[in-house]
Amino acid sequence: MTLKNYKNRQWLLSSRPKGMVSQKNFDWLESEVQTPKEGEFLVKNLYLSFDPAQRGWMEDKKSYVPPVGLGEVMRASSIAQVIESKNPDFKEGDIIQGIFGWQDFAISDGKGIMNAAHVPADIPITAPLSVFGITGLTAYFGLLDIGKPNAGDTVLVSGAAGATGSIAGQIAKIKGCKVIGTAGGAKKCRWLTEKANFDVAIDYKTADLGSTLQELCPEGINVIFDNVGGEFLNTSLLRIAQNARIVICGAISGYNEEVQPPGPSNYISLIIQRAKMEGFIVLDYANQFKDAVEELSTWVKEGKIVYQEDIAEGLENAPETLLRLYSGKNIGKQLLKVSDPD
Amino acid sequence: MTLKNYKNRQWLLSSRPKGMVSQKNFDWLESEVQTPKEGEFLVKNLYLSFDPAQRGWMEDKKSYVPPVGLGEVMRASSIAQVIESKNPDFKEGDIIQGIFGWQDFAISDGKGIMNAAHVPADIPITAPLSVFGITGLTAYFGLLDIGKPNAGDTVLVSGAAGATGSIAGQIAKIKGCKVIGTAGGAKKCRWLTEKANFDVAIDYKTADLGSTLQELCPEGINVIFDNVGGEFLNTSLLRIAQNARIVICGAISGYNEEVQPPGPSNYISLIIQRAKMEGFIVLDYANQFKDAVEELSTWVKEGKIVYQEDIAEGLENAPETLLRLYSGKNIGKQLLKVSDPD
Numbered sequence: 215m216t217l218k219n220y221k222n223r224q225w226l227l228s229s230r231p232k233g234m235v236s237q238k239n240f241d242w243l244e245s246e247v248q249t250p251k252e253g254e255f256l257v258k259n260l261y262l263s264f265d266p267a268q269r270g271w272m273e274d275k276k277s278y279v280p281p282v283g284l285g286e287v288m289r290a291s292s293i294a295q296v297i298e299s300k301n302p303d304f305k306e307g308d309i310i311q312g313i314f315g316w317q318d319f320a321i322s323d324g325k326g327i328m329n330a331a332h333v334p335a336d337i338p339i340t341a342p343l344s345v346f347g348i349t350g351l352t353a354y355f356g357l358l359d360i361g362k363p364n365a366g367d368t369v370l371v372s373g374a375a376g377a378t379g380s381i382a383g384q385i386a387k388i389k390g391c392k393v394i395g396t397a398g399g400a401k402k403c404r405w406l407t408e409k410a411n412f413d414v415a416i417d418y419k420t421a422d423l424g425s426t427l428q429e430l431c432p433e434g435i436n437v438i439f440d441n442v443g444g445e446f447l448n449t450s451l452l453r454i455a456q457n458a459r460i461v462i463c464g465a466i467s468g469y470n471e472e473v474q475p476p477g478p479s480n481y482i483s484l485i486i487q488r489a490k491m492e493g494f495i496v497l498d499y500a501n502q503f504k505d506a507v508e509e510l511s512t513w514v515k516e517g518k519i520v521y522q523e524d525i526a527e528g529l530e531n532a533p534e535t536l537l538r539l540y541s542g543k544n545i546g547k548q549l550l551k552v553s554d555p556d
Numbered sequence: 557m558t559l560k561n562y563k564n565r566q567w568l569l570s571s572r573p574k575g576m577v578s579q580k581n582f583d584w585l586e587s588e589v590q591t592p593k594e595g596e597f598l599v600k601n602l603y604l605s606f607d608p609a610q611r612g613w614m615e616d617k618k619s620y621v622p623p624v625g626l627g628e629v630m631r632a633s634s635i636a637q638v639i640e641s642k643n644p645d646f647k648e649g650d651i652i653q654g655i656f657g658w659q660d661f662a663i664s665d666g667k668g669i670m671n672a673a674h675v676p677a678d679i680p681i682t683a684p685l686s687v688f689g690i691t692g693l694t695a696y697f698g699l700l701d702i703g704k705p706n707a708g709d710t711v712l713v714s715g716a717a718g719a720t721g722s723i724a725g726q727i728a729k730i731k732g733c734k735v736i737g738t739a740g741g742a743k744k745c746r747w748l749t750e751k752a753n754f755d756v757a758i759d760y761k762t763a764d765l766g767s768t769l770q771e772l773c774p775e776g777i778n779v780i781f782d783n784v785g786g787e788f789l790n791t792s793l794l795r796i797a798q799n800a801r802i803v804i805c806g807a808i809s810g811y812n813e814e815v816q817p818p819g820p821s822n823y824i825s826l827i828i829q830r831a832k833m834e835g836f837i838v839l840d841y842a843n844q845f846k847d848a849v850e851e852l853s854t855w856v857k858e859g860k861i862v863y864q865e866d867i868a869e870g871l872e873n874a875p876e877t878l879l880r881l882y883s884g885k886n887i888g889k890q891l892l893k894v895s896d897p898d
Binding site for chain 1: 618619620785790804805806807810816817818819820821822823824825826827828829830831832833834835836837840
């Protein structure tokens with residue numbers, strides 16, 4: 215492609231959100247497309263990934279990654295294509311995965327780039343951001359390594375129609391568990407039971423979670439895979455079985471609260487039920503990603519795992535696409551298409 | 557002893573407490589001393605044990621033991637002496653340990669009685685209720701099996717001057733850890749650092765816990781052994797190190813709250829620090845008690861573990877002795893002497 219007619223459109227973080235993130239936290243900038251120096255290459259973004267954790271990156275506090283600086287391009291994973299390369303390891307036309315952020319073009323020296331070589335060649339271009347990406351891998355390691363489900367266990371997944379929850383639940387089914395998911399709305403719930411093989415889906419917008427769980431899980435819940443936090447976690451803690459494992463994957467219900475919501479007062483169930491609540495960061499498993507993707511892709515091919523992608527379009531819509539995650543509008547993995555590959 | 561001149565004085569649970577437990581939740585009754593039938597024996601209580609968990613037993617809810625019924629003798633562990641026996645396994649004069657409750661005399665068929673045979677003979681009569689009893693064993697298994705301290709770790713213990721916390725902290729010192737305890741008041745804190753070998757004691761009544769921990773634990777806390785819950789737990793969760801283990805032993809700060817206090821909103825630290833929070837019930841380790849007591853008694857003999865007992869007197873004072881636990885008046889293990897052995 216000829217670049218001289220292009221601008222690099224960018225979304226910069228302009229202020230740190232208080233309460234719900236909004237378009238006002240970002241500035242739109244059109245700048246020149248940079249030229250790669252020796253050892254570098256230029257990519258154009260094809261698809262951006264949207265993840266609940268992005269809200270945390272916007273805050274100025276210590277975490278597992280440094281915060282996005284004010285005036286910096288908003289951080290995001292993406293699938294991109296190499297446009298121009300002065301790095302022998304990456305050649306023009308390569309489709310790669312990296313953290314290229316909310317912009318049309320980015321310069322990279324190749325460090326930290328997943329060249330998607332571990333992803334089977336015959337899969338959709340977006341899959342390394344969804345089922346074979348961080349969200350799918352988070353489900354894989356969180357459920358298997360932290361949740362440790364046994365055949366016959368009852369597994370409860372919150373945010374079950376989401377990119378991670380839906381995969382976690384299906385892996386639990388593969389492992390012989392009874393799987394219950396919570397999601398918002400009849401449409402998501404139908405998908406869970408009709409397509410994604412969940413035994414039961416609870417619509418948290420209409421059901422009484424406590425009494426429903428009491429009825430569904432007379433023997434208690436062995437594994438909770440929680441993406442939501444808040445009332446979900448607190449209520450479900452009252453229904454855990456002995457030696458239950460509570461996988462703390464996320465707590466999206468609180469990410470946009472100005473005042474931190476109360477924690478689960480029923481954590482005392484951990485004592486009575488000799489149970490544990492454990493967090494994890496999927497990046498710690500990086501050296502096992504390749505094997506995990508292989509196993510996930512086998513399950514996808516066998517039809518044991520289905521997944522959904524919710525693809526918005528146009529870089530200009532990045533902020534409102536992010537907001538979809540926190541209002542629960544997305545169905546499956548939220549992506550945004552920025553451009554077509556050449 | 558001749559029993560015909562004696563009454564069996566008893567404290568019965570008369571109502572379930574709302575908020576702080578009080579003397580009004582108990583009725584005082586004087587009844588006839590029962591005569592053991594074939595296979596049974598009669599004991600007189602010598603020392604009653606007081607434990608924070610007793611508050612939970614008074615509530616009508618599902619837990620690891622059934623609640624004390626209304627009109628039943630208040631449940632408590634005790635050291636007792638066999639007075640009259642029609643059971644060949646227990647003979648007159650034997651000093652035994654059981655759950656004989658708040659009364660002078662009790663009938664037993666021997667089931668569930670710890671005959672204290674696993675306790676070394678040369679120790680004080682009360683020690684099987686304190687350092688070698690449930691409180692010491694709770695410290696032992698909670699710290700070692702759940703907390704898994706490594707030499708060089710920083711270990712934070714709440715309720716550190718209590719019967720369990722003080723032992724947990726000293727075991728952590730034996731294992732080569734840096735040990736910080738929190739307790740209420742200068743006297744308790746002095747005991748921790750001057751007698752019990754703690755590196756630092758924080759008086760939670762006067763210190764700012766968050767900033768003190770930040771200063772004391774620049775590398776973060778590896779193990780939290782929590783007896784207290786509430787603000788202690790929430791604040792300390794912000795200071796955990798990667799892969800920290802949070803042992804949930806108790807949450808005494810909330811036991812007498814009418815409305816359940818909020819849980820730790822900072823549980824999200826479990827994700828960022830890949831940490832876990834785990835509860836346990838010491839009775840699950842019953843088949844390892846003998847070995848644990850042996851190790852504990854070695855440490856006591858070597859002077860590596862010191863312990864305190866706070867001994868009230870007179871069965872009539874049982875309710876107010878229980879209250880001492882929840883106001884933090886007790887120093888070390890709270891006991892109540894009911895009678896002398898014959």
